[in-house]
Amino acid sequence: MTISFLLLAAITIAGTAAAMSLRNLVHCVLALTLGLVGLAALYLQLGAQFVGFTQILVYVGAVAILAVFAIMMTRSAEPTEPHGSSSFQLSGALIAGIVFAVLAWAVSSGTKALQVQTLQPEASVNQIGVALMHGFVLPLEVIGLLLTAALIGAGVLAMDETRGAR
Amino acid sequence: MPEIIDQIFVLSKHWLLGYVPAGLQPVFSALLSVVPVLIAFPLLFAITTVLERKGLGRMQNRYGPNRTGPFGILQPMADGIKSLTKEDIIPRTADHLVHLLAPLLLVTASFLVYAVLPIGRNMVIANLNAGVLFFFAVGSMVELAVFMAGWSSRSKYSLLGAMRAIAQMISYEMPLVLASVVVIMAAGSLSTVAIVNMQASYTGIWPHWYVFTPWGLTGFVIFLIAATAESNRCPFDLPEGESEIIAGYYIEYSGFKFALFFLGEYLGMFATSAMAITLFLGGWAAPFSFLTWIPSYVWFFTKLLTLILVFIWIRGTLPRLRMDQLMNFAWKFMLPLSLINIFGAGVWHYMPAGLLRWLVVTLLVVVSCISLSRGLRRGKWFHVRTYRFAA
Numbered sequence: 001m002t003i004s005f006l007l008l009a010a011i012t013i014a015g016t017a018a019a020m021s022l023r024n025l026v027h028c029v030l031a032l033t034l035g036l037v038g039l040a041a042l043y044l045q046l047g048a049q050f051v052g053f054t055q056i057l058v059y060v061g062a063v064a065i066l067a068v069f070a071i072m073m074t075r076s077a078e079p080t081e082p083h084g085s086s087s088f089q090l091s092g093a094l095i096a097g098i099v100f101a102v103l104a105w106a107v108s109s110g111t112k113a114l115q116v117q118t119l120q121p122e123a124s125v126n127q128i129g130v131a132l133m134h135g136f137v138l139p140l141e142v143i144g145l146l147l148t149a150a151l152i153g154a155g156v157l158a159m160d161e162t163r164g165a166r
Numbered sequence: 167m168p169e170i171i172d173q174i175f176v177l178s179k180h181w182l183l184g185y186v187p188a189g190l191q192p193v194f195s196a197l198l199s200v201v202p203v204l205i206a207f208p209l210l211f212a213i214t215t216v217l218e219r220k221g222l223g224r225m226q227n228r229y230g231p232n233r234t235g236p237f238g239i240l241q242p243m244a245d246g247i248k249s250l251t252k253e254d255i256i257p258r259t260a261d262h263l264v265h266l267l268a269p270l271l272l273v274t275a276s277f278l279v280y281a282v283l284p285i286g287r288n289m290v291i292a293n294l295n296a297g298v299l300f301f302f303a304v305g306s307m308v309e310l311a312v313f314m315a316g317w318s319s320r321s322k323y324s325l326l327g328a329m330r331a332i333a334q335m336i337s338y339e340m341p342l343v344l345a346s347v348v349v350i351m352a353a354g355s356l357s358t359v360a361i362v363n364m365q366a367s368y369t370g371i372w373p374h375w376y377v378f379t380p381w382g383l384t385g386f387v388i389f390l391i392a393a394t395a396e397s398n399r400c401p402f403d404l405p406e407g408e409s410e411i412i413a414g415y416y417i418e419y420s421g422f423k424f425a426l427f428f429l430g431e432y433l434g435m436f437a438t439s440a441m442a443i444t445l446f447l448g449g450w451a452a453p454f455s456f457l458t459w460i461p462s463y464v465w466f467f468t469k470l471l472t473l474i475l476v477f478i479w480i481r482g483t484l485p486r487l488r489m490d491q492l493m494n495f496a497w498k499f500m501l502p503l504s505l506i507n508i509f510g511a512g513v514w515h516y517m518p519a520g521l522l523r524w525l526v527v528t529l530l531v532v533v534s535c536i537s538l539s540r541g542l543r544r545g546k547w548f549h550v551r552t553y554r555f556a557a
Contacts, residue, residue, distance in 0.1 A: 033310060050296050054303070060310060064310060069333075
């Protein structure tokens with residue numbers, strides 16, 4: 001529990017909390033981005049450079065941009081009125097509390113079984129590459145196929161049906 | 167003696183650190199690395215604005231700025247003072263916080279990427295294991311800043327500019343990253359320092375720069391085109407097309423915030439140029455083995471200025487692209503070509519060294535380049551435009 005960890009955790013939690021509670025949709029996305037950057041910084045603090053930078057590249061560079069682009073294209077980003085009754089909020093809080101309790105129990109009971117491993121940041125990117133190309137080739141290919149299918153699907157959806165492919 | 171001049175900045179940093187108490191040394195070490203970069207590149211920005219305006223003036227057959235100081239070289243001072251003293255106007259309906267944060271995020275992200283660029287031998291702020299990835303990850307934050315600026319101004323022009331800018335940046339980021347993948351494959355490392363070190367050796371007098379291979383040359387050209395698009399420069403300056411949407415996403419900014427956008431844009435251009443140098447042009451390495459006595463940072467900045475001059479030259483020469491041309495070029499030409507280029511680099515790696523692999527990879531790249539450009543042209547026919555003038 002160092003000061004930097006507490007700070008980054010606070011930024012992450014504040015960002016995600018603001019993403020849920022702000023009225024303006026664009027503000028929500030920006031706050032969520034802050035939370036994701038905080039998460040990336042936490043990965044970096046653990047010595048996982050590759051995962052941290054990929055988190056920034058994918059979530060800030062692609063997902064957040066995609067979200068704001070969708071908002072700009074589809075609807076006006078005016079502040080929305082709060083809706084939902086108090087019972088809805090109550091049940092939401094209950095579910096969140098239960099999930100947190102389960103996770104906390106899992107984490108606190110799991111820590112003793114794990115050995116503390118020494119970090120090897122010098123070769124981490126190399127190790128990830130070797131693991132992807134040797135041990136996890138099949139999952140990688142399956143994911144590639146899935147993404148290609150999704151890409152083609154998006155293309156078909158966007159196609160102008162009256163005039164055919166453009 | 168050349169060794170000492172080459173390492174003079176590194177040595178003087180260590181000498182200065184000797185006077186600092188041990189507890190404060192990490193902080194001072196970071197400061198002594200960061201502050202020179204924070205001074206040098208804005209200074210380069212000031213020089214570049216003059217060079218650009220004078221150069222464009224020369225190409226367009228007019229004088230550039232010539233009223234401030236000899237040959238107008240004090241123009242950046244005048245511009246700086248002007249932007250500092252101007253009124254900072256914020257539109258009444260603007261989203262004030264986001265409007266304020268956008269230029270700050272832009273400049274911060276633009277400066278952050280300099281952390282991994284090796285300016286000279288042993289002269290890099292942070293030798294990260296995943297340096298190239300860091301560069302692209304932080305560079306992608308610029309898009310968010312552009313969106314924040316365009317959206318928070320509550321102006322149709324700025325929103326249009328932001329949408330154009332983001333669409334363009336997303337489209338051209340893909341070829342930019344894929345073009346650098348070939349170098350990562352060849353060097354076997356994501357660290358910028360390791361990539362430059364791989365290129366800093368010689369056969370005879372000739373250097374081992376990656377640009378002197380078929381896949382390296384293709385990658386370099388793709389990288390340069392995509393870098394032009396990423397930094398929103400002509401011929402890809404649709405997001406800020408002066409004749410259509412005035413200044414695009416930063417139209418509602420004035421005074422020093424406007425200057426910050428300007429600074430961020432140029433810093434981005436320098437950074438991508440420096441990355442192109444690091445990946446393809448050997449970083450700080452000398453172009454011939456008998457020229458290694460010239461300090462490494464001199465070579466780096468010479469290459470950087472050369473690339474900047476190329477950018478200015480392109481800006482003075484080419485007309486602006488249309489939006490559909492821009493998108494078609496990115497997705498139907500640059501992206502497939504960079505994928506084929508990666509394949510070519512793989513073929514190069516597994517074939518025995520010699521003339522044959524030169525022939526095979528060159529043929530692969532040239533043939534795919536020609537067929538892709540024919541595909542891009544399909545269904546369109548070009549003819550001489552005829553103009554009808556009013557009698």
